[in-house]
Amino acid sequence: MGRVSTVQFFDTVQRNIQTAKEKESVSAEKASSLKELSKPSQAPAEWLIAASQKNDLAIREGISKNAGVASHMLTTTDGVLAQAQELVQKIHTLALSATGNAAGDVTKHVLPEVKGLYENFIQNLNTKFGPRSLLGGQKSAGPAFDLEGKFLGDSGKIEIEIDRGVFVPINVSGNQAILGEGLKDGVNIIQAMRDLIQGLETHNSDLVGGSLDVFTKATDQLSISRTQLAGSSLAIENAINRNAEIKIDQLDTISQIEEANPIKVFSDLARDQTVLKAALDSSHKIMSESPADILLKS
C-alpha cells in the first residue's frame, strides 16, 4: 500500500458503507419476499425453466378443470345408457310374458306398462347436461329423439382436450347407441319397442316375438356404447391424475428455483446488518480524529 490521499481515504469509507448497505438491502428484500429469484438476469436459464413450468401449470389447470366437467358429462351419459339398458330389460321381460299370449289378458296389463316404459325410455334418451342433449351428437341444442322415436340429432363427435394436445370424444350419438347405425349387427331399439307396442295393440304375435331378439341384442349394443364412454372416462381420469402429479412436480420445481431458504435468508440478513453496523462504527472511529487533526493541534 503506497500513498493514500485524503479523498481516497474518505472514498474508501463511503464505498465500504455503500457496499455493506447494498448487501443489507438485497438480503432485506429477499427476507421480505422470501424469493431467491425475482428477475431473469439473476439466473436466466433457471428463470426460463420456472416461467415455462408456470405457463404449463396454468394451461394444465384449465385443461384439468374442463376434463373434470367432461368426466361428469360422461358419467351422466353412462347413467342414461345404464337406465336405457334397465328399461330395455324390463320391456324385454314384459315382451317375453306377452309372447304366445298376444290375445290374452296379459296383453291388457302389459301394453300400458310397455307404453309407459317407452315414454320413460325416450325421456331418458333426451337427458341434458346443461344446455347439451347428451345423445344428440353435434345437434345437441334440442332433444335427441321426438316422442315418435325419430332421431333429431346427428352422428357428430364432440371431443375435448384432456391433456396438452390429447383429445378424446366425450359423447356417444343416439344414432349409434339407440339406432345401431354404424355398428356391425346394430339394431334399432326404438323401432323394436314400437313394433312391440304395435304387436300388443294389434295382437300380432309375430311382431311381439320379432322384438325379443332385438331386445337381446340391444343390451349388448348399449354395452358397446357404455364401453366407449368408459374408455374416454378412463382416459380423462388418467389425464386428471397425471396432471395432478405433474402439478406437484411443477410446484416443487418452481419453489426450488424461486423460493429462498428462510433460515439462510434471515441468517444472511443478520450477518449483513452486523457488517453494516461494523462498517458505520469503524468509519466513525476512523473519521473522528484523523492524524492531520493531531498534527495541526500540536
Add this chain to the structure above:
Amino acid sequence: MAVNDILELGRQGLTSNRQALQTTSGNIANANTPGYTRRRAIVETNNLSIPQGANMGSGVEVKRVIRVHDQFVNKQIIDESQNFGGTKAKAENLQRIELVTQRDADNVNNLVNKFFGDLREMSLSPETTAIRNVVQSSGQALASGMKSMSADLEGMKQDLDYRIEDTVAQVNGLTRELAELNRNIMQGSTRKDTVLDLEDRRDSVMRELSQKINFQTHIDDLGQISVVTGGCILVQGERSNALFAVRTAAEGEKGPGSLDLFIKNHGEGRKISGGITDGELGGMMHVRDKVLNPAIEHLDKIAYHIATEVNSAHQEGEGMDGVSGREFFKDIGSNAQGAAYRFDLHDDIKSNFENIAVGYSGSKSGSNEVALKMANIQNEKGLLTNHLGTQEQHTINESLNALVARVGVETQREGNLFNHQKDVVQQLENYRQSVEGVNLEEEAVNMIQFQTVFNASAKAMKVGEELFDTILSLKN
C-alpha cells in the same frame, strides 16, 4: 560572505518557504476539489544571486510549481472509462428494460393463457352462447396486452433516443470546452503564465468525455490534445466539430426512425454511428439496436403467428349465422413487422360475438372443432424464435419467455461486465488519487516543515541584523 549576504539568504529563505507554504495551503484548500492535482513547489539552491559566496552558503528559490501528475494512469483511465461508460449505459438501461419486459411478458403470457383457456372452455360448452362473449373479451384483452407491450418497447427505444440526443449535447459541450482549453493552455504557455489549473480542467474534461464516447487522443508538440472518434476529428487544436443526431430510415440493426449520429465537418455531415462503439453513446445505441429492436421483432413474430394461425382456423368455421370465412383478428398483413402494434380483434368479431366460429357448422350447436383447433395452437411449436442465441421452434408461451430470458441474459452479462469495469476504473482512479490527490497529513507535515524553515530564516535575518548592529557599534 558579507553580512549583507546573510540578510539576503534569510530573505530568500523567507520568500521560498512562504511560496512553499502558499502551495501547501492551496493543496489543503483543494483537497476535496474534484480533478485537482496536488502541486509541489520545486525548490532549488540559488548560487547565481550570491556568486562570491558560493562555497560559503547558497541561496534558495522556488524554481516552479508543478502538478504531481501521472500521464500514463490518466491515459489508462481515459481508455478504461470508455468501456466503463459503455457497460454502465448498457447495464442501467437493460435493468429498466428487463423490468418492463418481464412485467409486460408476464401480462401477455397470462392473457395468452386466458384466451386459449377460454377457447378450450368454449370447445367444452359450444352450446353456451355466453362463452363466445368471454372469448371475445379475452381476445380483446390479449390484443390490448400485445399493443401495450409493443408500445412499451417502442417507448423505451424513444427514451433511449432522447438520452442519446442529450448525451450528444453533453459531448458537444465537452469538446467545445476542450478546444477552448487547448487554446488557453497554448496562450498561457506562450505568455509563461501558470496553466496548471487549465491542465487539471482539461484532464477532467477528457475523463468526463471518455465516459460518453469512445475516442483516441493525440498530443502535439504544442501540448494541444486532438480527439478522434470513428475516424473523424472531434477536437483538433482550438477547433471542435459538433456531433448531431438525425432520425433516419432502417439500416442494418437500426430500426426505422431511430437516431443516427453524424459529425459536422467543413459544413457537411458525415455519418459516424458505426464508429461509436463504446462510451454511453455506444452503449445506448447497442441496447437500442441489439436488444430492443430484436425484442420488438420477436414480439411482432409472436403476434403475427397468433393472428395468422387463429385466423386460418377460424375461417374454416361458421358463426352462429352460418357464415364462414371470417377472420378472428384483423388482417395482420403479409409480414410481421409492426404486427404486435396492429394486433386487434376483427371488426366482425368486435361488433358481434355470435360471429365467433366454434365449429365447422354454425347450425350444429355441439360442433366444437374450430374451438379445439384454435385452442391447440397454444400447444404447437410453430414459432421459430431466438432462444438464448439459437433459433428454435417454440410454442407461443415459450417464445414469450425466450424473449424475456434473452433480455435477462444481456442484463446479466452487461451487469457483470459493468461491475468488473467499475472495479477496474475504481482501481485506476485510486491509483491516480494516490499519486495526484492531496494527503492532509502530508500537507500538515509540510506546513510545519516550511514554517520551521521560515521561522529559522527569520532568525537568520535577525542574527544578520545583530551582526550589523555589532559592527556599527564598533565605530562608537
